[in-house]
Amino acid sequence: MIQADVLSDHPNGGYPRRAACGTLIRVAVEIGVIALTIVCFVILDLYVAGCDRV
C-alpha cells in the first residue's frame, strides 16, 4: 500500500511528501530572509537619504 505522503510516480519508488515540503519551505524561507535583508537595508539607505534632506 502506498502511503499518503509518498509520491508513487517517483522513479526511485517515491519519497516522503513531508520531507519534500520541508525542503521547499526551507528554500522559500532562505530566499525570503535574503530578500528581507535587502529590503531592510534599502529602507535604511533611504532613511539616511531622508535625514540628509531634513
Place this chain on the structure above:
Amino acid sequence: MTSIGWVQAILFFAIVAALTKPVGAYMARVFAGERTLLSPVLRPVEGLIYRLCGVREDEEMTWYVYALSMLAFSLIGLAYLYVLLRTQKWLPFNPAHIDNMAPDLAWNTAVSFTTNTNWQFYSGETAMSYLAQMAGLAWHNFASAAVGIAIAIAVVRGLVRTGVKTLGNFWVDVTRASLYVLLPISIAAALFLVWQGVPQNFHAYQTVKSLEGFAQTITGGPMASQEAIKELGTNGGGFVNANSASPNENPTPSSNLLELLLIFVLGAGLTYTYGKMVKDTRQGWAIFITMAILFFAGFTVAYWAESAGNPIVHALGVAGGNMEGKECRFGVAGSALFATVTTDTSCGAVNAMHDSFMPLGGLIPLLDMQLGEIVFGGVGSGLYGMILFVVLTVFIAGLMVGRTPEYLGKKIERREVQFAILAVLVTPVLCLVPTSIAAVLPAGLATLNNGGPHGFSEILYAFTSTNANNGSAFAGLGPNLFYNLLTGVNMMFGRFAVAVPALALAGALAGKKAVPESTGTFSTRSPIFVALLIGVIVIVGALTFLPADSLGPIVEHLLVNQGKTF
C-alpha cells in the same frame, strides 16, 4: 535587603568610578590618534590593516558617508555570519557534529550579533560549532561594539567641531576601537577568567558520571575568550544557554565581579572621553552622575522587590527573598545587581533568570531598556543615546526661559531637535507596535508558555529587548518563524534607525559656529541640569511605556499580592 548586599553594589560602583578617568583618558588619546602605551606594538598593525584594506587614514567623512559606511560594514558582516551558520556542519572545529542552523534562525542570529543585540533563540551548546562561536559570534562581538564606539566618537566630534562637514573616518575609528580598546582588555580579561576556571579548549563535550550516578554532559570549548568580549562589548550572547548563570561561564565571585566591571567600564569611561574631547571634563561628569543616579534608583527597586520575596511562597511558611531562577551562590543581591547592570547597558548577559523575578523586580530591567539603555549604556550607543536626551533637555530648558537653547556653544534649532525627537521616538514605536501585533495574532501566542499579564510581559520584554539591542530574554517565549523574522527586523531598525539620526544630528552641529558662553547660558554641568535631564528621561522615556507596563508587570504585581500567579 542586607548590608552585605549593599556593600557588593557600592564596592562594584566604586571600582567603576575609579576606572572611569583612566579608561576615558586612554580612549580620548586613542581616538585623537595620539601615542599611547600600546602604540609601539599596535601602530604597525594598524598601519598594515589600512594598507591591506586601502583605507586612507587622513580621509575625513561627512555624516552621510559615515552612516553609509556603517550600514555597508554591517550588511557584509551579517551576510558572512549567515553563511557561516548555514554551513557550519561542513566546516572544521565542530566536535559535537552540530547541524547547520535553520535559515530563519540563522538570519535572526546573524542580525542579532551584527546589531550588538545577541538575542538568542537557540542554545549555544547544541546549536553552535566552535568555529561559529569563534569566527562568527566572537568576531561580531568585537565588530558591533567597535561600530558603537565609533558612532559615539563621531557624534562627539560633531559637538566639538565648528564650521566643518566631516566627523572623522569610520574605518579608522572602528579599527582603533577594536585594536587599542577592545582587544587588549579582552585578552587580559580572558586570561583572568581562565585562571578562575572558565574553559578555553577545543575538546569535545565530556560525558561523566555524576555523584548521584547519572550521566552528565559537560560543555567545553573556547569559552573564556568569548566571555570577555561578551561583557566588554556589551554583547551578552552566552556560549551556553544558561549564560553567566552557568558555572562554566561564571564560576566564582571574582569572575562575577569582573564580568560586571567589564559591562560598565567602557560606557562609564566614554563619559570621561566625552569630557576630554569637548575640553570640559565637568560636562562628562554631569552625564556620569546622571547615569549613576539612574543606576542606583533601578538597583534599589529591583533589590527591594526581590528581597521582599513572593507572598504566595510566604503563605506556605517559607520566609525570605525570591530565589526562584537564581543561583544560590549569587543570591538576591548579586542577581538584582547583575540584572540592573546588564539592562542599563545593551549587554543582556544574565546570571539569573529575569522571567522568575518578582513583577516589580522584572519591571526594572524592562524599564532600563525602555529608557534606551542610556545608563552607561551599550558601548558607544549609551553615550550617543544620552546626548540625544541632553539635546532635548537643553531645548526644553530654552523653551522655559524663552531663549534659543545652546549646548557647548552650539545653538540647538529646529533641525537638531527633529533629529533628536526622531531618534527618541524610534524606541517606543519599534517596541510597542510589534508587541501589540504579537499579542493578538495566533502566531504571536503560539509559543507563549505563560498566560495573563505575565505572558504579555514576555512578549513586551522580547520586543523591548530586541529593539533596544539588549538581547536578554524573559524566557517563556519560544522561537517560530513569526518571532524569528519580526524580532530580526526589530533588531535591525532598533540599532540603525537610532544611530542614523544621531549621526545626522552630529553632522548638523559640526557645521555650526560656536558662540561664547554668556551669563544667560544655561549651564549643562550644574546639579539643576542633572535634575532636569533625569526629569526629561523619565517623562519622555519611561512614561511612554507606562500603559504597556501597566498591562504587564504592574497588574501582575497587584494580582500576586492577591494570591494569583501565572
